[in-house]
Amino acid sequence: MHAIVLAGGTEDDKWARQHGVNNKAFLPINNLPMITYVIAALRECPRIDQIIVVGPVDALANSLPGDGIQLLPEQGDIIDNVLAAVLELPQDKKVLICTSDIPMLTPEALDSVFNAVNEREADIYYPIINQVDCERRYPGVKRTYAKLKNGSFTGGNVLVVNPKQAIPLSRVFRKLVMERKNPVRMLLTLGLPGIIFVLQLALGLLTVSELEQRLSRILRITGAAIYCAYPEIGTDVDKDSDLELARRILAAGN
Numbered sequence: 001m002h003a004i005v006l007a008g009g010t011e012d013d014k015w016a017r018q019h020g021v022n023n024k025a026f027l028p029i030n031n032l033p034m035i036t037y038v039i040a041a042l043r044e045c046p047r048i049d050q051i052i053v054v055g056p057v058d059a060l061a062n063s064l065p066g067d068g069i070q071l072l073p074e075q076g077d078i079i080d081n082v083l084a085a086v087l088e089l090p091q092d093k094k095v096l097i098c099t100s101d102i103p104m105l106t107p108e109a110l111d112s113v114f115n116a117v118n119e120r121e122a123d124i125y126y127p128i129i130n131q132v133d134c135e136r137r138y139p140g141v142k143r144t145y146a147k148l149k150n151g152s153f154t155g156g157n158v159l160v161v162n163p164k165q166a167i168p169l170s171r172v173f174r175k176l177v178m179e180r181k182n183p184v185r186m187l188l189t190l191g192l193p194g195i196i197f198v199l200q201l202a203l204g205l206l207t208v209s210e211l212e213q214r215l216s217r218i219l220r221i222t223g224a225a226i227y228c229a230y231p232e233i234g235t236d237v238d239k240d241s242d243l244e245l246a247r248r249i250l251a252a253g254n
Contacts, residue, residue, distance in 0.1 A: 001093055001114065001160075003048050004085040007035055007055030007100040008074045015239070025055060025100035026063065027243065030251050033063045034237060037103035037250065043068065045107040047114050048096070052088055054081040055100070079170050086166045095166075098158040101236045103246050109230035113158065122224035123165040127156030127233050128208070134231040141235065141245060147204035148211065156233040165221055172219055 009016070009023030016024040025035040035053075042048050043065075052070045053060055060071050075084040086095060094117065098105070117125050131145050131152040145152040161169065200206050206214065208225050216223045228234075237246050 001047050001096055002050045002089045003042050003052070003096040003098065004082065004089075005035070005038060005042070005051065005053045005098055005100055006078060006081055007053055007060065008078065008081055009056065019243070023056060023059070024237070026059065027237065029103055029243070029247050034103045034246070035060075035100040036063060038098065038100055038105050039064055039069065041105040041107055041110065042098075045110045045114075047111070049093070050089065052085045053100075054085050079174050083166060083170055086161075086163045089163060091163045093163075094160050095163050096158060096160050099236060101238060102157045102232065102234075103237060104232035104235055104249055106230070106232060109228070109233050112228055112230055113156075113160065113226065113233065116226035116228070117160050117224075120224055122222045123162040124169065124219075124221060125160040125224045125226050127158060127228040128153040128225050129156060129228050129231050129234045133229050134234070137231040138235060138245060142241070143234065146201065149204065149207045153208075154234050156228060157236050158233060169219070169221060 007023065007025040009025070013022065013024060016022060016027065019027055021027055026033040028034075029037065039051065039053070042051055050070065051068060052072055053064065054072045055074060057071045057073050064071075070088065072081075072085055072088065075081050082097060089095060096110075096113075113125075113127055116127075131143075131154065134141065134143055134154060143154045145154050200214075201211070208227075212223055212225050235242070235245075237243050
């Protein structure tokens with residue numbers, strides 16, 4: 001499997017600037033940029049063949065080891081970046097896409113995702129983590145959870161995709177991103193089935209299996225939600241309390 005790491009920055013990342021960097025991928029965690037922990041986990045995973053990092057090439061080159069890593073300059077928005085990286089890779093292997101802000105990622109967590117991916121065939125796989133597992137591993141950490149009939153879950157900061165479906169998927173997600181500030185128009189983009197789906201999801205009326213089926217029909221692609229017992233997959237760093245947790249956990253070698 002190949003891996004894409006998204007390390008693009010935004011000019012309005014005020015929180016990153018408060019910590020002395022323009023891009024949160026370079027937030028210092030125990031004297032190392034945050035992205036280096038993500039890259040280390042990917043490099044230690046034997047199932048990863050090639051790693052592409054999309055972001056500020058010069059800054060990345062000064063922070064990351066060069067062997068086995070291809071650096072790609074930012075192409076535009078996040079969808080442009082994903083597409084550009086996917087098109088650099090062979091189309092016969094699934095691709096892992098992850099963000100640069102999950103520094104507690106481990107090879108074991110990645111293996112659990114890959115094992116679940118190998119159990120079924122789909123075009124896009126999305127890890128979900130039970131709230132119970134998150135709170136057991138990181139007590140008191142605030143995450144956003146979706147309530148389903150099976151329990152409450154948060155999503156991972158990784159995706160596994162079939163590269164042949166990247167362009168069709170990008171068209172759908174681009175429409176959603178364009179309308180993200182107008183909830184009504186975003187719902188209309190999904191059509192009536194999408195509106196019903198969002199209402200059922202908000203009311204906690206769906207099981208994980210029903211969630212998969214609804215999204216697959218709406219996106220016209222085979223999607224799979226995969227259970228993951230490793231909260232570090234979905235524990236991103238985007239506020240001071242997250243940064244403090246990451247520094248503490250990684251300093252302890254956990």
